[in-house]
Amino acid sequence: MIGVVLTGGKSERFGTDKAFVELDGKFLYQRQAELLSEFCDKLFISCNNSQESMLNGYDLIIDELEAQGPLQGLVQVFQQHESDCMVLACDLPQIQSTDLDQVRRQSEGYDLTIALSKSGREQPLCSIWKTKAREAAITYYQSGGRKMMTLLNQPSIQVGKVELADDALLNLNFSEDLNKLKG
Numbered sequence: 001m002i003g004v005v006l007t008g009g010k011s012e013r014f015g016t017d018k019a020f021v022e023l024d025g026k027f028l029y030q031r032q033a034e035l036l037s038e039f040c041d042k043l044f045i046s047c048n049n050s051q052e053s054m055l056n057g058y059d060l061i062i063d064e065l066e067a068q069g070p071l072q073g074l075v076q077v078f079q080q081h082e083s084d085c086m087v088l089a090c091d092l093p094q095i096q097s098t099d100l101d102q103v104r105r106q107s108e109g110y111d112l113t114i115a116l117s118k119s120g121r122e123q124p125l126c127s128i129w130k131t132k133a134r135e136a137a138i139t140y141y142q143s144g145g146r147k148m149m150t151l152l153n154q155p156s157i158q159v160g161k162v163e164l165a166d167d168a169l170l171n172l173n174f175s176e177d178l179n180k181l182k183g
Contacts, residue, residue: 001084003040005032006125007055008048008063008073018091018172019051023181028172029090033058038097039104040086046073070125071148075141078134085134089125091172093181103128103162110160111136114152117166124148126169133157 007019007029019029026034029045037043045058052062061076070089077085086104088095099115103126107113112133115126125148129137136157145151152159170181 001040001086001128002077002081003033003036003043003086003088004046004061004074004077005029005036005043005088005090006046006070006073007051007090008046008070016175017051019047020054021172023093028093029055031093032088032090032095035095035097035100036086036088039100042081042083044077044081046077069146069148071137071141071146071151074129075138078129078138082131082134084131085129087125087127087129089171092123092126092169093172094168094170095126096168099126099164099168102164106160106162109158111157112152113160113162115164115169116161117169118163119166121166121169122149122152122161123164123169123171124152126164133159 020027033043044061045055046061047055048063052060061080063073064076103113103115107128111130113128115123136154137151140151
């Protein structure tokens with residue numbers, strides 16, 4: 001299985017590139033890369049053009065188009081690699097190794113396995129994508145689809161949902177979210 005850290009977002013609401021925000025002495029993308037490396041044979045960073053020079057030491061998959069959303073980054077990965085894929089967004093800093101292991105262990109029998117908060121919020125950027133889901137994502141994207149949540153509802157893929165604690169799926173959308181986290 002390969003691992004992919006998604007870093008290519010614009011971070012407009014946050015005000016600065018979230019991938020390079022430091023938390024406990026590490027950039028957010030580094031924290032996620034370390035977590036994924038526990039479960040994956042090969043690791044990639046999906047990034048935008050402006051991030052390329054700052055991500056030394058990693059295998060990169062650079063967005064062909066700017067500001068097309070996370071699905072575009074995933075589709076590029078899926079087109080280049082046919083392996084099962086564990087995906088983790090850089091802006092989910094509360095995710096722990098035990099959470100990823102739970103997603104991995106419960107992925108058997110599903111085309112796509114995503115994290116689900118106890119409050120019911122789906123998080124497709126903490127997930128495992130297998131062949132049928134990867135193919136559905138490529139087809140959906142090539143037909144003009146861009147909304148991840150619409151893709152999740154495709155009848156052709158069986159989606160498993162793994163419940164994780166709400167705080168594990170805290171998404172850093174605003175700088176205030178990081179301030180709360182740092183306490």
